[in-house]
Amino acid sequence: MKAAKGLINWIKTGINEVTSAIDAEREARINGHTARVEAEVGRVKQGFVFEDAVKKFEISTGDRPVVAERVYRRFLARTWTDLSLTDREAELLNWAAGCLGIPAGKVSQLNQEAAADAFRQVLAAALVDNQINDTEAGHLAQIAARCGCTVPTMMATFFQQEGEALIRSAFTQYTSDGKLERDEWKQFLQTVEQLGVPRDKMLHAIRLPARQLIEHVLADARSDDEISEREEKVLASLLSNLIDDTAFASYVRDQIAETKWKADIAKGRLPSIDAPLEAALRAGEITHYAGPVRYVRTRELSGGTKTEELDGLAVITDTRFILSATDKSFQISHRKILGHKLSPAGLEIRSDGKGTGTYSFPADHDKAVTIWRVAIGRANQTIVETGTNNTRHISREVRQRVWQRYGGRCAECGAGEYLEFDHIVPVAKGGSNSDSNVQLLCRKCNLKKSDNI
Ligand SMILES: [Zn+2]
CATH class of the missing domain: 2.30.29.30 (Pleckstrin-homology domain (PH domain)/Phosphotyrosine-binding domain (PTB))
Structure with missing residues (x-):
């Protein structure tokens, strides 16, 4: 939850009122005027006329638009404290904007900002559990509608980066155990849909964690030097759902194919192919x-x-x-x-x-x-490697912990590809299958190591 919380806290800080604190004296004067005008509205209510207040409090022409905007912002903030806006409240705001003489363009900008701020808070609360349920989605849609938007438009306008970061964070939570269950995937897709993030954006957002997940599943599958039909199915489904990069997909497919022929060869099934014409073979030679x-x-x-x-x-x-x-x-x-x-x-x-x-x-x-x-x-009848050796089996729990320990990277060079679970002391030399004797190595480093042993 760490990543998600940091993000949510950050979102919760909201859009800060942009204040140019260049002139502290002016700032103090404007704050004073703002408070007095606000109190005046509360006192005279519908009878409020901004012009009268300007005269009464001797607000200068230069300060006037700033005070008007501040007062309006205060109304907005108060109206949105319950994170929703009724028709009656919208009417009142409209009236206040008119009284204060704020230009229409400015009013709609401030309205949008206030709505976005409320949207942000609802979004942050909704995503504590990394998913958005129907009630939360409905609430978001209501807020968006107040500025003539839909949830996807709000997300695209104000929260594009946050949206991607949230999606990535949700995905990482689901996959931190090295697998993605069907239910988790369904919930994740629902959240993505509620946020109105298109598939290509979603795939882009999860690019790194998706690759890490697939590397993890691949290394897991290959830890017994074989790929079962089930493992191959899981990998194929992950590839088609999570990856839009054909180069990465073919790298994974090559790895699967390679593991399969290696397993075949280890079981003594050497391929038999047609001899090239150049080779003059003897009868019966394979x-x-x-x-x-x-x-x-x-x-x-x-x-x-x-x-x-x-x-x-x-x-x-x-x-x-x-x-x-x-x-x-x-x-x-x-x-x-x-x-x-x-x-x-x-x-x-x-x-x-x-x-x-x-x-x-x-x-x-x-x-x-x-x-x-x-x-x-x-x-020479000295085949040493025969099939799968059960004494080399590393349990799923150990593999999971080892993967976490190395953060899905090679212990030697930090590479994130071609990863293999490696016995630090080989089993043949008495090494065990426990955490302390298993590390993550890329193929290159593993090869270098076996050369030195
Ligand atoms: Zn390496």
């Missing part, structure tokens, strides 16, 4: 991956460091890796690979034949590397 590759090998020779670089096409099959470049081609049987290790530069391969060096795949690095490693493991 192609798992084909795409561009960059190969780098650095060697310390007696004459100094020698670096070999090659760009070409990679084909990964069930038995081997094939690299075809214009001036050079080679292949490595999975069985000839002595060791492999992930580094920020790519997959480092040690082979007892050709092909020792570092490989990176510009089109789909993660996928190619994962497929190759699994294929190597299979060919």
Whole structure:
């Protein structure tokens, strides 16, 4: 509630009377006149004539319009103390404005300001619970009608920024637990509608918290390295309801797709694709991956460091890796690979034949590397990763607290994207699934870390 309260207090302070306190002496004189004229109206009532009061209190020509305006403002304030205006009160105000000789344009400006002030107070009270019920909406509409407005027009004229801030604050309240229940969403939409904020403005207002919510749901869903059908449905619905940015939506869809193929591969289901024409495959050989590759090998020779670089096409099959470049081609049987290790530069391969060096795949690095490693493991019957490991499961409560602790940002670099729940001490090395051993890392930092462990 913190954010909402601050905002509401701020709204409650209202539109302050604009006083130019340049001349304190004049200010005191005008205040005196204002009080005397007000008392005079109270005394003579319908018989009040401003001209008579001006003479009686010796109000100068320069002070006269200012006094008239102040008196009128006092009437307005008193009339609106109950946050509503009856027809009778409106009539009286109209009469007073006429008596005081205030120009029509000024009168309507002051009337609007007073109505806006009342509107602001009702709005602040209504939004204490982050929603607007029908009674509150009715009250707001009544006030708006007093200056010939509707609630949406009032919001757009006087409260555009406040409206957006309120919507954002309401949304943040609803989603602070990392999910958005159907009822919460319904209430939120109702409030948005009562305020007459159009959908595009609403989406703009909640842009940041909506992204944070989706990042949170995504990281939660991926914490078991799988995305269930239900989780995918929730994410799809959040995307279609909350996001108007296609780039962000496709980033999320890519993440979902990636998590799914990774889960498939982890379960031993390597994709099987058509081999590219360039690759001369043996009968019965299955192609798992084909795409561009960059190969780098650095060697310390007696004459100094020698670096070999090659760009070409990679084909990964069930038995081997094939690299075809214009001036050079080679292949490595999975069985000839002595060791492999992930580094920020790519997959480092040690082979007892050709092909020792570092490989990176510009089109789909993660996928190619994962497929190759699994294929190597299979060919050598040393697959280490098998499906979901329940001992790594981090409970929803822990995930929620960890997310809060890091404010939805990477513990290392502060990034807000590609977030993953990470075991500080890996489970394989005895690390637990409790708060103190779980942190939030972005993929980049997580990769860097696994390289160092
Ligand atoms: Zn990071």
